[in-house]
Amino acid sequence: MKLYDSLNINKESEEPMYFQLYEKIKNLIENGSFKDDEKLPPIRSFAKKLGVNNITIINAYKMLEQKNYVYSKAGSGTYIRGIITNKYNNSSISNVTLMEQGYTKTDQNQINFSTSTPNPELFPVEEFKEVLNEVLIRDGGYAFGYQEPQGYYPLRESYKQYLYERGIDVLTEEVNVISGAQQGIDIISKALVNFNDTIIVESPTYSGALAAFKSRGANIIEIPILEDGIDCIELEAVLKTTNIKLIYVMTSFQNPTGISYSQDKKLQLLYLAQKYDCYILEDEYLSELRYYGESDLPIKALDGGNKVIYLKSFSKIFMPGIRLGFLITPGKISNMVLSAKHSTDISTSSLIQRAFDLYFRKRKWVPHIEKIKNIYQNRYDIIVEGLRKSYDFIHFSEPKGGIHIWAKTDIDSSILYAAAMDMGVLITPGRIFYIDDRESNYFRISYAGVQENEILSGLEMLKSAYDSIKDMNVKNILPYL
């Protein structure tokens, strides 16, 4: 146990003892002082040796485990995981990201403005059960065979029809079924983006897209998003000097800013893509959820020259766990996209595709979207009204739809995030939406997973968190970051 002799805990320090211990063990791991799968000392004897409470050791081990430095075997102890990093793939998924997607078990009493996942009560479970069983009876074993990589043909037709009713005219041949929007981004990256290629994203943008592009070894250029969409002046300056493969944008209720592109901005962007011969990947995940003003068509609807790849998932509107989405791809790249899909997962679950096809054909989506929209709109109204009236310290703009509010205060949102968590309310700090994880006063408030009657108390708690920060010793909250 020699190694552990270096682990002196300073009991007078302002840093909590468990956090000191966490930091020290972490450094030892990163320095390679441990063997992989080496066992850490048992809690009781270690606590005794260091002259601290058992709980200090437990907390430090817990934090090491959260950060994936160690793993525990039930009834056996805690072991070093060891670390290897891959420069194109080194971003271990942060707790913030997990929380945002709603699968971190959060305290029941916490108000979760971080998750963008709808409450499970909102999922159309009964309707889906019905179509699932209908498919099982109708198709038997065929519902469990391989589906074509491009997707179940009737579903592609159904989706074409869905788009048609929204004013977007595509060919069934252009529709590709994918296992959710993240896979869509991954597949397009594989098809179009190679090592050292350069791509453009809005800044800030969806962290999952950044991870996918990074994993291809791409250079990523961030272009700021303005009130009406990406800054086309800055964009053209880059396009003039750099060979760009892809521009990734969210034109409706952008994540995280909530901004929707003006029609004019869409045309400018399309013009630039044509002029400089690059593809636009348009990710539309929320267009159905406009509460005020008129819905515009996506860029794809304006795309005569086949420069736009259109990506759509229904995770935020129907159910995230079914993992289903669509890509509309220009014929020119369809071979590459199909081949990338095939090498990614061969094909999307045939059962789910067949069930969703029936869900479309029976027009069950119509009342469901209406219902979801009403519920979200009520939440939107309450939150916007609340923020406007009572919370001067928060600046925000009104997206008029979607599920996110992009807001800022005059302090670093990572600190606000930590303080808010202590108060029992979760927000998403701005830094995860930038490629360099930079400090930001911005944060995202999402109301997909928060009940109407919790919204105002959530905001109240956020205010308390803000107020408390000036009195807090910032060091004490660091472990959460």
Add this chain to the structure above:
Amino acid sequence: MKLYDSLNINKESEEPMYFQLYEKIKNLIENGSFKDDEKLPPIRSFAKKLGVNNITIINAYKMLEQKNYVYSKAGSGTYIRGIITNKYNNSSISNVTLMEQGYTKTDQNQINFSTSTPNPELFPVEEFKEVLNEVLIRDGGYAFGYQEPQGYYPLRESYKQYLYERGIDVLTEEVNVISGAQQGIDIISKALVNFNDTIIVESPTYSGALAAFKSRGANIIEIPILEDGIDCIELEAVLKTTNIKLIYVMTSFQNPTGISYSQDKKLQLLYLAQKYDCYILEDEYLSELRYYGESDLPIKALDGGNKVIYLKSFSKIFMPGIRLGFLITPGKISNMVLSAKHSTDISTSSLIQRAFDLYFRKRKWVPHIEKIKNIYQNRYDIIVEGLRKSYDFIHFSEPKGGIHIWAKTDIDSSILYAAAMDMGVLITPGRIFYIDDRESNYFRISYAGVQENEILSGLEMLKSAYDSIKDMNVKNILPYL
């Protein structure tokens, strides 16, 4: 219609007219003579102009569509798709690959020794329906939420238990749920393989793995597989001089050769991986299907030093369409694997995971595997007996399990494939299992999708195909290749 004036058809040629026309249009497309989405001439007027039958034009267009050079709009006509290629992703999926996975609609009367997908009648549909509904009742909306990227915890436990009963002891923490084996290969590639890294595969090997590694921009070195597994002498010669990231192997009933590694070969391979510090990706997709001899444990069971990543899917044993598999990853790389999974598709369908967990817990897999094994063993016996007795022109070895027979004749299997297709029997030509698509006399006979009573007539047809080749004009069969 000037362009088409160059399209002279030689009616005296030995090449079928539709094939001449296909070739000429294909060349024009590849030369860039067409605009993207340009319409091809209507069938009737074009036939008239060229002085051929409508059916010649139809066949040529059909072949262009199959090869993805054109697409058709119902009631409108046939359009140029245009072509862009990506050097890491340029392999458009061949008809052979599609057929192999069983989603090309084949003629009802054809005997399909190409597909490795079980007949849908063999899927445990009723049992799965039962567990699906039980999950829907039990979990409601939670069955449709996001699942953790590493997978539904109870399913990971169930799978750990499944392995335990097979003599393989792993931690629940090491189990990652994935959406099928192909995704497992893709995720491990993302986690470990970067541009210009070098990896090793068996030769011949699974074409989907080649595609995934190629897509990462990897250099791929093929090492021959011998009767008892990969050639470790040649392997070490490469390891000595080259920094290798990963060795991809199938240790049980290798695809396509059917070879199983000897215990000795497994230990040698493990030793080399430790000595030269690289990972083994062990893909076990069929280990349950041994009909003769004793089952060995996979390399993973021998792996003390955490050098083996173990990949398992149940597509060939349960149902391919549910898209579910498992990775056992050493703790050292678990962060990277998790992050790669997350940027690939966030998480695998929660509904399917929960249903499959129940399927495991209720031990429904026990009688199912027993049943499948009996059926496949009967087919195996018939095919091996048949080949041994009556077909001198085919050389093969007996894998003693699995679903494939690797066989060869004295002629190029691509030609045999084409002739056999004409006779009504499908095989998989050897070339798709090599990185350079090279000519090979080997071919794969799979019996997962062929009924017992069809096997002998299938072999009979294969013999007729072989016999006919000497009389055939090879040019006539080229279009199928």
